[in-house]
């Protein structure tokens with residue numbers, strides 16, 4: 001039988017944003033469509049096409065695509081291929097755009113106009129958006145949009161996307177039917193460089209700009225040894241802040257959860273609720289979810305730092321500084337940003353590998369992403385550090401807890417370095433390309449963007465707490481509560497429950513690495529999502545009815561060696577199904593995620609066991 005695929009496109013004419021990386025396409029997209037896509041100051045933020053709707057001045061509804069930035073229409077990496085395919089009308093499920101909004105950085109026309117000429121040759125109607133006009137003007141460039149329009153034969157709109165300038169003009173312009181007709185294409189592309197140079201001379205824009213603040217700052221930031229020192233200090237300050245600043249908000253959430261639990265139990269009893277329901281509400285929901293929720297402030301502090309680094313333009317500099325060391329491990333500085341994104345969550349990190357042109361490097365980077373310390377590990381780390389590491393100031397105002405957290409993040413990085421080193425021996429490196437990466441101008445981070453970024457993070461975390469964590473916590477409570485203890489039982493009821501039985505069955509497996517049966521139970525739901533282990537431990541210990549806060553219970557009942565072994569386990573163990581699914585999607589087969597899971601579980605077992613043995617020996621037991 002013959003079959004045919006019919007693509008049904010949504011109604012409305014289609015526009016696409018085209019431009020070099022980091023020229024402000026997504027900032028403009030957000031303003032035009034009211035979306036909140038990620039905007040940040042480095043090349044390669046957008047790696048897939050995103051769609052939004054916009055309305056022209058006269059009320060026509062149009063569809064707008066945001067595309068990954070590209071330097072040319074000859075793609076080198078998977079994200080650039082997305083852009084080429086859309087322009088050629090070859091993208092699956094998408095028609096060819098009816099018009100291109102070509103966005104350029106007005107302070108860098110010499111480079112950005114090349115892509116505009118190439119776009120004009122595609123035979124599609126184009127509109128030029130002269131973005132970052134504020135930056136250009138601050139640096140003394142006066143660009144006459146009219147004259148530029150005349151030179152290029154295209155409509156030109158001056159814009160400052162982050163402030164919404166130019167958005168209204170664009171909306172009005174799109175109502176002009178003349179704009180939707182393609183202009184005659186420029187002649188062959190052999191001498192575009194010359195053509196642009198001549199054009200800039202005629203416009204009086206050909207003089208060299210005086211060095212701006214970016215150059216002056218970079219003298220320090222990129223300095224051969226001051227630069228790395230500054231980077232180490234920055235990272236260090238970040239982890240100190242995660243503990244130092246979170247104290248008060250954390251205590252507040254904890255107190256709220258405790259008060260809620262203490263009020264809810266008797267209140268439910270007053271309403272005649274049966275014992276199991278009270279236990280579900282107090283030991284299951286309030287203890288389980290509250291146990292995870294207290295870590296929100298720490299997650300937000302970490303993200304505030306990451307967002308500032310992203311928006312200021314520091315990230316590509318860090319990549320540049322690390323390029324040499326990464327080269328020794330068989331990686332290029334290109335891998336840096338995907339790996340750094342993985343500190344938030346490995347999934348966007350794995351997506352960001354699409355900007356890596358070399359397939360071998362891309363795969364290695366994907367394999368390393370789960371070793372970066374994602375924010376779901378933070379609750380586990382913070383819980384165990386809070387229970388076992390005294391909050392003691394060391395010399396020079398350094399906090400011991402922050403120091404230990406820093407060490408855990410470092411342990412993640414070092415294990416990734418070790419794996420990269422092994423992979424370098426095992427796989428052919430292929431050609432080594434020098435890092436070609438743009439260093440953008442520094443910007444002051446915008447408070448509004450930071451606020452939006454933090455709110456989005458908080459929302460993602462709360463959705464997790466209200467979704468998968470809630471579900472698994474409930475399941476955990478069920479398993480830990482049924483069947484109840486038999487008549488005349490002497491030990492806590494949970495030990496007779498299904499969870500208790502599972503825990504005991506698994507205990508043998510984990511005993512050599514120092515985990516008790518409570519940890520063994522908590523690791524089972526923790527396989528799906530890391531922080532669930534914290535909620536699960538909270539439920540298990542709440543049901544064991546000691547009545548202490550979780551961290552006190554742990555400090556009393558676990559040995560330090562056990563706590564350290566669990567921390568070591570968490571540094572490496574790939575306990576996140578969504579990450580494995582993302583690797584499967586991006587690599588195109590199950591081979592890689594299965595290999596990653598097997599290797600890292602094995603490694604986690606090994607390092608946890610070693611840590612346990614070493615800690616036992618050092619503590620003399």
Ligand SMILES: Nc1nc2c(ncn2[C@@H]2O[C@H](COP(=O)(O)OP(=O)(O)OP(=O)(O)O)[C@@H](O)[C@H]2O)c(=O)[nH]1
Pocket residue numbers: 019020021022023024025026027028038039040041042043044045046047067068069070131132133134135159160161162163311443
């Ligand atoms: N001063 C100034 N900054 C801008 C303007 N437009 C965007 N930016 C900043 O430029 C940086 C890049 O913006 P994005 O919108 O992420 O750029 P993009 O073109 O989508 O980048 P990719 O997705 O990597 O291709 C961000 O830090 C923005 O805040 C502007 O008109 N003026």
Ligand SMILES: [Mg+2]
Pocket residue numbers: 025026027038045046067068069
């Ligand atoms: Mg973008």
